[in-house]
Amino acid sequence: MTEAVEIVEVGPRDGFQGIGPFIPTETKLSFLERLVGAGLRRIEIGSFVSASALPQMRDTPEILAACARWPTLRPQVLVPSERRGREAAAAGARDLAYVLSVSDSHNRNNVRRSPSDSADEYARLLDGLPPGTFVRLNLATAFDCPFEGRIGEAQVLALLDRLVPMKPDAEICLCDTTGRADPAQVGALFAAAQARVPQARTWAFHAHDTYGLGLANVHAAYARGVRVFDASFAGLGGCPFAPGATGNVATEDVVWLFERMGVATGIDLSALIPVARDGAAIPGGLPGGRVREALSTNPDACAAARLT
Known part of the structure; x- marks a missing residue:
């Protein structure tokens, strides 16, 4: 095995937030329990946001409190402002993902x-x-903006120049919010960012699969030394504030990719596939990915993911 990767499961936040019919809290907790059982350790369980803007996230404090039942779980929550970050911390959150957009248009559309x-x-x-x-620290629209198009490297680097010194040990995640990034762009931006702010200790990548390049972009980031990757079970997701953006890369697809490469993920694909299959059936969801369907017809093939 080469160096292991960490997959951060964001389905309970990014995957659920755009679904219209409210998913019962107990259903969300059941999915969390099964994801933990499949070996996922850091899971973005929700966000502290306006309930009127994202009603699906209104039970995040309740879900956060319930996470104590799983000792191995690191529940991560997304916060878009100082106020929401303080609310999350007061509720007991100890893993915070603060998000802001590189593009002015998207940030104003998202958080005004x-x-x-x-x-x-x-x-x-x-x-x-x-x-x-x-x-x-999540930098949304680091590659492309739904309103402004492709984002130049200089714009991202200027923001990193300001943000990284505030907390050099923060994990820095570059996000392809629209799914329009390509592998060359991903590799180039990570290379430029790593050179510009070498004091940043950990880099992460958040990919969407809107145009089918999600896994290729994940691989490009891996080639640049990134070892933390966001993914959503069943490929659920899509930013409500990025018109046209569909789901995140599917967790099961990312696990399959790395295990086939001989890179350890710590995730049991045979346990994950049934969870992904049920996630794809959530009313109002928009699933994606390929591995779920391929392995659902041949469960024994899960063992083929791991070559060593």
Whole structure:
């Protein structure tokens, strides 16, 4: 085995947030239990946001409290502002993913403020977090914006210049919000970012599969030394504030990719496939991915993912 990767399951947040019919809290918890049982350890269980803007996320505090029943689980929550970050910390969240967009248009459409204002809020939030809080910084639209098109490297690097020194040990995640990035762009941006802010310790990648390049982009990021990858079981997802963007790369597809490459993920694909199959059947969801269907007709083939 070569160096292992960490897959961060974002289905319970990114995968669920755009689904119209409210998913009962107990159903969400059942999916969480099964995902943990499949070997996933860091799961983005929801977001602290306006209930009127994203009603599907209104039970995140309740779900966060229930996560104590799974000792191996690191429940991560997404926060888009200083206020929501403080609310999450007060509710007991110790893994926070703060999100802001590189593009002005997307950030204003998402949180009604400029990226510069969001950067100021990030600084203030950091000052008041409880000791030991793990912080991830998500840079949405790092590659492409639904309103402005392709984002230039200089724009991303300028934002990193400002943000990384605030907390050099934060995990930095570059996000392909629209799914329009390509492997060459992904590799080039990670190379430029790593050279620009070498003090950043951990890099992550958040891919969408809108145009079928999700796994290729994951591989391109891996080739640049990235070892943390977001994925959503059943390929559920799509940003409500990015018109046309469909789901994230499917967790089962990412596991299959890395296990075939001889890269350990710690995830039991045979346990994950049934969860993904049930996730694809959630009313109102928009599933994606390929491995789920391929292995559903031949469960014994799960063992073929691991070559060594």
